[in-house]
Amino acid sequence: MYQAIRTPYTCCNAVLLLFFNRFDTTKRVFAQIAKVKPPRIYLAGDGSRHTDDKAKIERIRAFLLGHISWDCEIHTRFLETNLGCKLAISSAISWFFSHEKQGIILEDDCLPNVSFFRFCDELLERYKHNEQVMMISGWSALDFAPHTQVEHLCAKASLKEDYYFSKYNHIWGWASWARAWSRYQLTFKDFKNEFKILNNFSSKSEKTLWYNTFKAYAQGKIDTWDYPWTYSIWKHKGLCIYPKQNMILNIGLNRADATHTNTESKFSSMPAYELIFPLKHPRKVEQNYRLDSIDFKAVFQNRPLWAKLWAKIRAKLCIIFHTNAHAL
Secondary structure: OOOOOOOOOOOOOOEEEEEOOOHHHHHHHHHHHHHHOOOEEEEEEOOOOOHHHHHHHHHHHHHHHHOOOOOOEEEEEEOOOOOHHHHHHHHHHHHHHHHOOEEEEEEOOEEEOHHHHHHHHHHHHHOOOOOOEEEEEOOOHHHOOOOOOOOHHHHHHHOOOOEEEEOOOOOOOEEEEHHHHOOOOOOOOOHHHHHHOOOOOOOHHHHHHHHHHHHHHHOOOOOOOHHHHHHHHHHOOOEEEEEOOOOEEEOOOOOOOOOOOOOOOOOOOOOOOOOOOOOOOOOOOOEOHHHHHHHHHHHHOOOOHHHHHHHHHHHHHHHHHHHHHHHO
16 A cells, blocks of 8 residues: 655756735745755746736745745746636746756646655656657545545556556646657547547547537637646647556635635546556556546546446445455
């Protein structure tokens, strides 16, 4: 079993912190970055939407610049006008990768533990020349709290390595390479034909969900940067590193000022773990279809009550089985 291990660690790669107007969450995320003292820090903030925003934003910018207490390069991109979530974040990431070959990216509500930085450092180096690997995630749905997704205990117990390769790119704390981000496609020119080239769906329901999601984005109904990142990875048949243990807490959920999630979220009570190193690596770079199917059902798909009840029964049987197996 993994236990929390808190040892000093110095980050090897540059870190990009994306923020807007939430001082409390930004301060907490920055405190975690400060613990690992990255050699280069990039601060990117969108401009204000109105007068009330301006004072909040100026306070955050002043705080960040005044509290970098370790020796490092400081790069800033403080916008005067408001671009919105999609353009402000995507252009900031492009700015970051115009200076860095690889690096770590955190938004102002994604609270990492120390293990996250070492996890990213080691895997950025290990896969830097593998074009198929396009992203490293620090967030894991395999760590759902038992009362919400008990079945994941079975999936988690079956994974012997510290991560697997997934088609899904969870962006609550992540890392990547400039070579991968160079494939980022922000807009669709011919949506229907561009969607047709995707052939990585395991079910009709999954295909339908993503068709509707990408279509809504293409029609301008969703102001976000991450769906086109998902599409770009799938278009190029890329894979993402998905950790067995969750290392990120989203501290921006269930708030009135949340960008996309201001109602009660099932992700708000997930645990986070410090890892035990050295990491156990998969033997092959290939998609884990079974775990991706579980991830889709848990994260993206709303299931009927009978399916949830059956999943809980199966999970309890799985727990009993594994307990007895360990006792033998």
